[in-house]
Amino acid sequence: MKLLTWLDKNLEITLSVALMSTMTAILAFQVFMRYVMGASLSWSEEVARYMFIWLIYLSIAYGAAQMRHIKLDAALGLFPQGLRNYVVILGDVLFLVFALYVVWTSWQVVERQLMLGQTSPAIGMPMWMIYSAPTVGFALTTFRQLQVIAFRIRNPNAWRDDEDI
Template sequence: MKKAIKWLDDYLEVSLGVVLMSLMTLIIFIQVIARYVLRSSLSWSEELARYLFIWIIYLGISYGCKLMKHIKIDACMSLFPKRTRPYVELAGILIFLAFAVYVAVTGFDLTMKQIPLNRKSPAMGLPMQYVYAAPAAGMALSAIRLVQAVIGQVKKIRTGVS
């Protein structure tokens, strides 16, 4: 069980991202071949590629949170004394965490509102709640990664490591 949790912690976003990106690339490739070689277009391929891309983006946000590689304004950090910089970093993570939780909760509510409407995508007839679930799922994963970052930052502050 611990191995499975460790594997999910290490590779969840990457493995899902690779699968979704490969699937999206394959679908687009098939569409190009169908359109220009077979002179027949697939009606559903562009729609599915778009929806896969949305999921890839939100998984990428979570992966960026895991690596702490999101855009930061480093010039602002130099304005603070070295002793207070870890606290400013912690404050930034906490603000991002609050935003991620807000988007996840709002996205979940929006997803739940799609179910009784029974809306379907135009070309594939895919229930739209699967598309609307991407922000909720991605930002919920991001929130988990940001909680991990908060714990790591608090440990750094306690041990005095910068």
């Protein structure tokens, strides 16, 4: 149970830090090899690019979990105080619908890549692994949005993003 609680609070940030750190180390090693040793690595930029793609999609889920996605707080002030909580939840539901749509459409791309069997040029990685980043990231975002919506329903006065889930 403690592991699940820890994963719930730290999964995205842990993976993001690991990806960012590894990506930075690979790129630093590439710069060292190119400018100091005079020999470029054929795989480093491709690996760093794929890590960055995964980092982006995992960070979307992290932003959802932290309730920090871009929205128009100034426009929220245009609504009467009694409706603001509902408007915020409506925005969360719309983001949830968008996340589900991305999961569905990106899964179709992954299925196509599985069928085609395409691999990356430098390291020979199956491209379905790269193309699955939006599917995994937005599936996790969907889960986080469900948590956010449940939190906002349980805590109707916490619409300002001040509290953690």
